[in-house]
Amino acid sequence: MNAHKKLIAQHAQLLKAYKTLDFAVHYPSENSHHITAELRTIYRDSRIKRFCYCYVLTKNYVRNYMRVTHANKMRTAKSIFQACLTHNITSLQKTALLHEMSDAHKKSSYAYDEEIANDLEKKIPKYAHLLNTLALRIAPK
Structure with a gap:
């Protein structure tokens, strides 16, 4: 497979992964009263794992x-993310957020720490949006 076709396949995989991340971010609603604390923890940890998968992809x-x-x-x-700034793919602000996301991903291995896990979960929606925006901006032609 040539490099361009590989990019097209990778991009399609990314968009599919983002759909599941988007679903994980928005489901279940935090206002759902029928969800137990244990189930909220499972959902949180699933969101973190889905974020990590999408980040690596x-x-x-x-x-x-x-x-x-x-x-x-x-x-x-x-x-890699600095090169996005160099080539005018991302702004300085978005590049800084990508660097923050990179650090958050490294911390995700410490998700057994409730404080770190809860903090990361709160940031996942903005990270997910940035990942999706970046991928759409550099879609293979």
């Missing part, structure tokens, strides 16, 4: 996109 897609379109070879998440 996005990071890998952006890295491959940069390799194909700009011949850049970055290794770290922050260098």
Whole structure:
């Protein structure tokens, strides 16, 4: 499979993953009174795992996109997202949020810490929106 076709396949996988992340973010409603504390914890942890999956898919897609379109070879998440700023794909503010997201992803392995998990869960909706926006902006043509 050539590099462009691989990008197209990766992009399709991203969009599919974002749909499930969007569903996880919005379901169940926090106002649902019938959900137990244990079930809320399960939903929270599922949201975090879905976010992590989408984050890794996005990071890998952006890295491959940069390799194909700009011949850049970055290794770290922050260098990948910094290249988005360099190539005017993201603004300074969105790049800073991508860097924050990268740090949050690293912390996700500490999700057994309730405070970290709860803080990350609150940020997932804005992270999900940013990931989706980024992927749509650099869709393969």
